Amino acid sequence: MTSRKKILLYNPLTVFYDMPLALLAIGTILDKEKYEVIIIDARIEDDVDSMLSEHIDDALCFGTTVITGSPIKDALEMSEKVKKLKPELPVIWGGWHTSLFALEPMQDHSYIDITVQGQGEETFKELITFLDEGKDLKDVKGLSFRNKEGEFIKNGPRPIAAVNNFERVNYDLIDVERYFEKKGKRQFDYISSVGCFFRCTFCADPFVFQRKFSAISSEKMGEELEYYQKKYKFTDLNFQDETFFTYAKRIKGFAEELIKRDLNISWAATMRADQGERLTDEVWKLCKESGLRRLLIGVESGSQEMMDWMKKDVKLTQVFYCAEKCKELGIGVIFPFIVGFPEESDKSVAETVKVVKQLRSKSDKFDTPIFYFKPYPGSAITQDVVKKGYVLPQTTKEWAKFDYIGSSGPWVSKEKVKFFEAFKFYLKLAYGPKHKLLAYPLRKLSQWRCEKEKFHFPIEKFVINTIRPKQRLS
Ligand code: B12
């Protein structure tokens, strides 16, 4: 096994410590006899440069995963560094950004040679064989590349492969304990499906996966999770699926598997409210019994009209149904909202504020992060605002500055941002988990402020901001 070629995979700097599932997926699928996968995670490693120098001589390629926004900056810097150290080494970009922008990163930067679109496992496996054998990449579906003549070629798409047929992901490619340490809890990241059947017009998933979906069976999940749990001794499981609850039968089976195997863990996942409404009471209870601790249910807007406009295909009544179920069963929920959709009326924003308050006052286990609309690439709304004259970032470097925090477009006034920043702050004090430092009168005062929407003279904000830890998204 000593003469194996090295495959260098890089996870750029991002804000949280979720395990690098993309790199694990594409790293697992390669022939272990021939290739040694080295994952360098900028969030985890103390000395990325010396790791790179240690492995680059024996490397067959360098690959990095890229989501739109600040991770691009680090991916660019690292890719350039790699190319300087070893100009003949192919530099490959994959992930959501290159699924949306196949050619632009290569056109903007001569040190990027290949980009991968969509699901990566089979494309990467074939790509590695082609690179190793020096074959022309024009026959590898699902990728784009610069050919010898310097032309940019985009090959045809690759159909989604059934994820149930993939082998078990090899988490030994990373030091799992380091992620537990960084997260401050023994939380294991896992994904059991790819794609989504739905059509929300603010989301890139319908564009990238063409409304297709493929999932691992409940039995296989049970086997894999028992194996991982015995090996890594995690206490919490974090599903990264877009729509985990797509098939109620699979969820029932999964919950039964966890109970049968007596894993004694908690778990969290994303749910659509319509899917939650379709679950029977029996399945809700099984989920709770098997350890369901927290759901993420995207609401996006408190206005049914806006929800219909963005083709969310969810009713507010379904959101409240799920809220009641979770309250009854003691399950936490994150209900994310977005304000400032193009041409969103003040009435619609006011309805969002009202629904946020209603949800928050139901349980201190409910959270309601409020984001400002951003025209993320690949969504139908973004295409529409561009047609109407909005100018998106034009280069890969400009996309690196496209930060998800704060407001960007002309759609949210400064006054609204000020209002929402105060509102979000007081929601936490008013309805969030009770804290020994927060006295009862302060909570009552905050509830009054939220109720009346009066946020002047925020003395509490100044005091609390100095003692409170930063908010986490996951
Ligand atoms: C975990 C996660 C994160 C983590 C990233 C952790 C990391 N590794 O660095 C954190 C919490 C930091 C994060 C943040 C954000 N995220 Co996020 N996140 C996810 C999530 C839930 C899971 C990603 C994952 O691990 N998937 C599992 C792996 C197996 O799938 P994959 O990443 O698609 O990888 C496959 C292919 O893309 C390809 N591939 C990927 N990389 C590579 C590399 C190579 C070399 C090759 C060959 C192939 C390849 O092969 C893989 C296997 O098939 C996805 C949704 C999803 N289910 O994918 C959203 C998602 C990626 N996030 C998204 C967004 C919008 C955000 C945020 C704006 C916050 C938000 N509101 O959610 C921020 C922005 C971050 C920033 N700009 O700094 C969008 C993507 C938008 C975009 N254009 O990039 C997604 C798709 C959610 C959505 N539907 O809107 N996120």
Ligand code: SF4
């Ligand atoms: S927001 Fe969720 S449900 Fe809607 S299309 Fe995107 S992934 Fe699917």
